[in-house]
Amino acid sequence: MPVPSLSGVHKRPLLRDNVFESIRNAIVDGTFEPGERLKDTELEAWLGVSRTPIREALLRLEHAGLVIALPGKATIVAPYDQASTESTQQVVGGLHELAARLAVPLLTEDHISAMAEANSRFEQALQNADVESALQADDDFHAVFVAVSGNPVLRDLLEQTTPVLRRVERMRFGSFAARGSVAQHTEIIRLAGLRDADATARACRENWLSLRFTSSQ
Known part of the structure; x- marks a missing residue:
């Protein structure tokens, strides 16, 4: 999964919202393409945060219809429907x-x-x-x-x-x-x-x- 060349940029007071917005924007602007697998480890390296806010952001994105969680497999960017x-x-x-x-x-x-x-x-x-x-x-x-x-x-x-x-x-x-x-x-x-x-x-x-x-x- 290619990620933007940006690391550790999020300030803690807005951590969760910033993580959510960064991933959401990358999906919306096509950086993360439909069907692409989103890997926690690569998102951690890109955003410079722990897994917890990333998993919370992915859950919010799933509720918004932008990602799909495949149980026991992976989280992928939702295809166009x-x-x-x-x-x-x-x-x-x-x-x-x-x-x-x-x-x-x-x-x-x-x-x-x-x-x-x-x-x-x-x-x-x-x-x-x-x-x-x-x-x-x-x-x-x-x-x-x-x-x-x-x-x-x-x-x-x-x-x-x-x-x-x-x-x-x-x-x-x-x-x-x-x-x-x-x-x-x-x-x-x-x-x-x-x-x-x-x-x-x-x-x-x-x-x-x-x-x-x-x-x-």
Whole structure:
């Protein structure tokens, strides 16, 4: 199992979360490929931590659907599965719909401006074929509703489910098909500015459900 050339970088106060995020990000960005075996000893050498936080991180990743534990054998990166990915997409879309519905009545002009700025960065990143920046800008855009909603359960559920879609988002944001999301974001901003919570919520849900993918990607 090839691992990134990074060792002993995690500070103890955030040990468990950092270990989880490092492994999760390596799965999402393709460093660890679908079907690849994740070996505790190699993860220990990469992350510079003991086996306990690694096993805890792998358990969390299993619950998130990103790894599969084969009893008595190994832990592998979950292969792409279109049915489970589409199911996750429906849940994530519904969560963002709820976030928008809760947030719109509480939005300020600063929030609207932050969304517009994030969408501008998103559009520029797509034009530059900068997938990492596009993902960050898209996250920043949707994070406004999630933060303003004030619902920590909603936020935690999104943190658990969204990574399953991130591999698909990476492929989409590297293609011309993603350009449609810029216009969808613009419409979401317009509706939010009108304080139309229902229409904004529906538009957010449709934005997430418009993420198209096939098993051949």
